[in-house]
Amino acid sequence: MTDSRIGGDLVVETLRALGAExxxxxxxxxxxxxxxxxxxSPLRLIxxxxxxxxxxxxxxxxxARLAADPAGPVPVTPMIVSTGPGALLTLASLQESRAASVPVLGISSQVPAAGLGGGRRGYLxxxxxxxxxxxDVVKSVHVARTASQIPGAVRAAWESAATAPYGPTWVEIPQDVLLAPAGLPPITSATARPAPLEPLPELVDEAARLLAGAENPVVLAGGGAARAGAGPELLELAEALRAPVLSTFGAKGVFPWEHPLSGQSWLEDWHSTEFLADADVLLVVGSGLGELTSNYHRFAPRGRLIQVExxxxxxxxxxxxxxxxxDAKLALSALLPRIPRRExxxxxxxxxxxxxxxxxxRLAAQDLxxxxRLLGEVRAALPEGTPSFWDMTILGYWAWSAWNADGAPMHTAQGAGGLGFGLPAALGAAATGGPALAVSGDGGAMYGIAELATAVQHDLDVTWLIVDDGGYGILREYLTDTFGESTATELTRPNFVTLAAAFGIPAVETTPDRLRQDLADALTTPGPSVVVLPQHLRLFAPTHPDQD
Structure with a gap:
């Protein structure tokens, strides 16, 4: 019998061997x-x-997979698109994956090999x-120009994505190579072995010495601690040192929200900024102390800083x-035996x-x-363990600081800050088999409105909360605060309830008083649903060094 396998089969076989489902x-x-x-192939295609x-x-x-099983294999997720426009449209989303250290493996086709190498053959x-x-967007780019190069390129990209810090990688393969006979036996045993990123013992010893001698140690947990699944080690270290722990927006849930040592996540509040700065030894775990974490680069530590990254x-x-x-988990594990326990x-x-x-x-003085209340209603409506995915919207900005992620994992687009993340990311999470919540403003919702069709086609259990304030609410506030008026922020939008119904999706317009019940009903009804809340919301006022 003639082997009908082609180059595309080598890609799919290698993905399966590496663990893709x-x-x-x-x-x-x-x-x-x-x-x-x-x-x-038996792979599920979404x-x-x-x-x-x-x-x-x-x-x-x-x-979603990483949050559900942080101790398991790194959940590299394959994504396949076509050449040119199709590939380029993924760039803004891959920027978010890179900023947030998410292991996505992108695979694209290329024009036939004859069109590569610097010439311009005029292929579509x-x-x-x-x-x-x-x-400059992904962690690494890998190329296969012949069939025999495909398994190695895919394996190398998978391994790169799964190596700390996790992140997106890219593979490209010419059209003719994908269509040509495979020429190789079926791939069944490809394995990836990401090298553990262990700390140098000498540096661990020095960090332990500084922490042991600190009178006022404080820990700032970043997204790297969450991605590494370092929550248990972080809790043990904090209790050993009797050190307060504050979490960045990307580290929600890595430390118990109501723990007596939890300073929570109010990092845009100057009181939190000064609390971190006052530490005589500040241990930063899995954060680069970027713009949002540093209160827009106004954070100025007055003590020693230890940074695990x-x-x-x-x-x-x-x-x-x-x-x-x-790696944050490995570093904290190495520190723990060297830290004296304090009473x-x-x-x-x-x-x-x-x-x-x-x-x-400070919040109570701002009439907010x-x-x-609305953020609390959303949290109360969410069944235990249900992840939420937040777009760049005012309620999402509140969630960065105020959301209790214990038992309710929260994911946001604040890594790169692009619009349109909420619904499609929640659809991806729902493809793991459980329900998910997406939260968008009406402006961000229009970026992903076409994916309502995807939700129906794949029967994905996603509830989409759209807070409709008639425009780009955050930009409206920024422009008005800066210039006294806003420009290009007021938007024509559809009737979202009617539009959802056109896809056969149950939808309801709600009010602040009915939000909890309407959202709870939607979240406990299998399949896609939409809840629309027409409401103008305000951000809390930013703080500055001269403000209380």
Missing amino acids: TVFGLPGQHALGLFDALRR SSRVENNLAFAADGHAR HELPDQQASFR ADAGKLESNHPALGLHA PDGRAEKAVADLLERVRA ELEQ
Whole structure:
């Protein structure tokens, strides 16, 4: 019998051997060989209507799996698109995956090999150098120009995505190579072995010495701690040191929200900024101390700083520190045996309680009861363990600071800050088999509205909460605060309830008083649903060094 396998089969076989079960894909002319191979494989294929949403869905799928089993194999999520426009549309979404360290493996076709190498043959979708468009966005780019190069390229990309710091990688393969006879036996045993990123013992010893001698140690947990599944080690370290722990927006849930040592996540509040700065030794775990974490670069530590970071480029990029280039979980595991246990004396707990009281008092002076109430209603409506995916919208900005992620994992687009993340990422999470919540404003909702069709096609259990304030609410506030008026922020939008109904999706318009019940009903009804809340919300006022 003639072997009917083609180059596309080598891609699919290698993905299966590496552990893939679900692939996110959108067909295109040059990628036909990949999709025919998928048709003949047991891999589950989840499609979308637009490539950038496909990449967000793959991102959400990986985040949900990582949060559900942080100790398991790194959940690299494959995504397959076509050449040129299809590939380029994924870039903004891959920027978010890179900023948030999410292991997505993108695979695209290329024009036939004859059109590569610097010439311009005039093929449809041809780019002078497609790889160049991805090199500064993803972690690594891999190329296969012959069938025999495919398994190695896919395996290398998978391994790179799964190596700390996690992140998106890219593989491209010419159309003719994907369509040509495979020429190799079936691939069944490909394995990836990401090297553990362990800290240097000498640096661990020095970090332990500084922490042991600290009178006022404080820990700032970043997204790297969450991605590494370092929650248990973080809790043990904090209790050993009697050190308060504050969490960045990307680290929600890594430390118990109501723990007596939890300073929570109010990082845009100057009281929190000063609390961190006052530490005589500040241990930063899995954060580069970027703009949002540093209260827009106004954070100025007055003590010693220890920074544990898997991304070497972020070590000391904003502040001098004792830098440990390491996976957060491995670094904390190495520190724990070297840290003396302190007897509780109540000082750290009182300092945390005083900090949170100052934060609450400042908010209470700003007439923001509605915003806090609505966030609480959303949290109360969410069944235990249900993940939520938040777009760049005012209620999402509130959630960065105020959301209690214990038992309710929260994922946001604040890594890169692009619009349109909420719905497609939640669809990707729902593809793991459980329900998910997406939260968008009406402006961000329009970026992903086509994916309502995807939700119905794949019967994905996603509830979409759309807060409709008639425009880009955050930008309206920014422009008005800066210039006294706003420009290009007021938007024509559809009747979202009617539009959802056109897809056969149950939808309801709600009010603040009915939100909890309407959202709870939607979340406990299988399949896609939409809840629309027409409401103008306000951000809490930013703080400055001269403000209380």
